[in-house]
Amino acid sequence: MPILDQFGNPISGKPPAQHPSAVVGLSRPYANYPSRGLTPEKLARIIYEADEGYLEQQAELFSEMEERDGVLSQIMQDRKLSAIGIEWRIEPADNSPQARRLAEALREWWDNSDRVSWMLDLQDALGQGVSLVGMAWRRDGGMWFPGQLEHIDPRLLIWDTQQKRFLIQAEGYPQGYAPTFGQAIEHRYKARSGSPTRAGLMRTNAWWYLFKHYAIKDWVVYAEVYGQPYRLGKYDPATSKEEMEALERAVRALGSDAAGIISKDTEIEIIEVAKATGGPEVYRGIYEIANREMTLATLGQTLTTGEGEHGTQALGREHRRTRLDLLEADVAALSSTLRRDLATPFAIFNAGTDSARLAPKIIGIVEEPEDLAQQAKTLDILQQMGYPISLRWVAEKFGLPEPAQDERILLRLGTPQMAPQEARSPLAALERELRPGMMSGQQFIFEMIGAATEAAAQGLSPVLARLLQEIEAAQSPQQLRERLIELFPDLDTRALRQLVEAGWLMAELAGMLAQREDSR
Structure with a gap:
């Protein structure tokens, strides 16, 4: 009975004959730039098309958003690189010699591969919802290793609702073809339940991106209208056409050069425009809200990317813990993907189709600072x-x-x-061995308290015995009080007095010695 992959297809014990790039170009030569003239209606059409399974427009829009928006680019890079920059370990599936041999071989390849590059390509799934990295296998030292890993353009992907998997558009395959086992690493990110075409973070960020750039456009228009004063040129009715043209050139030049030459019969007047109440603050508010919401959707918090108006140290620590939860989830998802699509093919191609259980574990180590x-x-x-x-x-x-x-x-x-x-x-x-003058002041006090307590217990034993005897014999608190007053002059407190005097003397000497040592 053949061994099946996660899609129900038989697994071959040999690596795929060719890299996906041999079947399909890894990127389209031309771009449609869907963000140009983006409106709510256009964005809705792009999203609806992606829900039907065709990701070209949505994938290109998401890439363009990350390229054009500085805040979005920074927070996405922050989220992606957080999982890549940690320590990754390759561990054997069990203690058998074959499992250890496979883990050691994969670890050696892992350490020498361009891991940051292709893992960053896989992390593109955070925004897109899915990312595929094609693999070609090479023979080295009697074993098969991944030789070439290249990112497959997400615009080429089609979601097949029947097979529940992503297909790759290629020449001769207008409806897409399914990569074979070991031909690609397919990493998915699940920000929400439902179709994988809706699972990326950019589905949420797309709307805030749209609102934000609407606000920027209106802000620029506002600045053009209200951001600078009007410059009016006045001329006499008898002014010639040449003088009028010279006056117009001078008025326009004032906007950038702040200099010009006009006839003394003409005049230039600067009119300060009345500022519209709250105008720029409205656009600034939309801009800041959009940035905050995109950051919150991507990082789970806002205090690590901007200043919190009412932030506290405790709130900052709590938000760092929230971010740590996201990092742990990202690392767990990457670990699962890499073991399924990288370590398992590696084990099967080198040890046979019945060796899937020997696939090395690829584990990311997440430690709280x-x-x-x-x-x-x-x-x-x-x-x-x-x-x-x-x-x-x-x-x-x-x-x-x-x-x-x-x-x-x-x-x-x-x-x-x-x-x-x-x-x-x-x-x-x-x-x-502790000696006077060579210990900290607080430690010396602790040592002295211990010695004083022991000395007090020995010196006051007769006095305490007499007091306990009177307490047992007393019939009432008033009788005990009267008896203690009568007894006090006869109590021998010389030992206690000597102990207190010795303590003061030792403290004084210790302070003088410490001061002398510090002044050297």
């Missing part, structure tokens, strides 16, 4: 509390190099200078 500043604050608090922290771990976490021999080191204000050999020891500050 660590907030090193917040971690540094946490470490500072833990250190002040006396928690032991490995300097080796801190150096690895923050990427800090170990100080060289006799190299000066950066110290916190109020911290005594350590010898270079002490600074180089990974656990020097925490594992060495």
